[in-house]
Amino acid sequence: MSEEKKFIRFMSARKVAAAFSLAAVLASILLIAVKGLNFGLDFTGGTLIEVIYEESVPLQEVRNTLETNGFESAIVVNFGSDTDVLVRLPQGLSPTLGEQVLSALRADSPYDVELRRIEFVGPQVGEELREQGGLAVLLALIVVLIYVAMRFQMKFAFGAVLALAHDVVITLGVFSLVGWDFDLTVLAAVLAVIGYSLNDSIVVADRIRENLRGMRGYSPVDIVNISLTDTLGRTLVTSGTTLMVLVALALVGGEMIHSFALALLVGVGVGTYSSVFIVASLLVAMKISPEDLIVPEKEGAELDELP
Known part of the structure; x- marks a missing residue:
């Protein structure tokens, strides 16, 4: 092995992060079930x-x-x-x-x-919009699962989808806790959060896959830590500039996009956290290894290559 690479040991805090995320998700589900969301006119009529x-x-x-x-x-x-x-x-x-x-x-x-x-x-239209909105979020998660599984590997797909579900549930939980209006603009923001968080997760997953294939002499946990360290600068710059814009929109953007900006503020913040800790922690928990990325050879492949 060449000179040892310096990296931040993110995964040493994965158990604490898992406990925090589990508590936040359960609290959000409980809030949504007991208190519910403060649906706006789009959903209530x-x-x-x-x-x-x-x-x-x-x-x-x-x-x-x-x-x-x-x-x-x-x-x-x-x-x-x-x-x-x-x-x-x-x-x-x-x-x-x-x-x-x-x-x-x-x-x-x-x-x-x-x-x-x-x-x-009308109230019937509002009810239909609620159902269609829920189906839109569910469909987005299913499409993400299929896409990541095809591009990477099933372990990456499960990690990405669970992280996205984590982001959506916590964002909804915050809206339920604070009592902010939940209308079509907020639903659009939730779908945008799925896309933003997915982009972050793919960047992290791509670097983990690359390092698993190319680095030798490191354990899978260290490779995950190295990958997170490599992408940390990009994550902080992207999330930081995005949050700056969203803060400006929330403060001076006007009443009509205020809820939209708040939903994105919560979602982007949670999504940045989940792309670092949730996706990577799930890969470590599922014991990701270089062997998972080996493409199996088809039977008779050598015979097919003969003239």
Whole structure:
């Protein structure tokens, strides 16, 4: 063996990481089962009204107007500018409710109020969207399992899929714990987290495969540690720049993408952790070795090569 390579012993903390991840996943599942998710209008159904005021109006005045007219459960936010107001009302209300809200706002405001759009989502449509969203996440995990198994090896595939499931469950658990709105934009963010985390996992798996094939004199655990050390710089730079952008989006991106940015912030953070500890730890637990990467020869292959 040539000069010994220096590396960080990530796998020495794999048992602690496994215990932490297991506790976080179980807590997330318990939260989702007991408390549930705070589904937004996309999934629960209801009415969405966008209006534009002639001048900027404090949102509290709009809320007070709606409460006075019997719409206590209305959610009022700015949409893009101080004069653009978005009103969300929960399910159980009629499709004509939008016109009633608009009339109330016009009657109470000294400024002109222009209607931009009215959208009504029925509860049945919201339920279908929930089911389709869950199927989309499940299908994404199945496709990842097949892809990684074909590109690498089944042990890598199991590690990648379990890490992705870990990221999704914890992200949903955080949303359940904090009570953030879960709508279609958050579902899109969850699917984006699967893609981001998969990319990180493949980079790590590719380096582990390369080192398992090319390095001699090291144990599989040391090779995994060396591979993680080799990719650490890339992981930190990629995740760091991504998180910087997401923080900016969460702070100044506006209400409409706030939940999207929060979901990606949680997912990217957890995904970075899982690509280092979960994927690699599972490979070590499954006793990955260079022999796993040897392509078996077909019977009669030597005869096929004869002229």
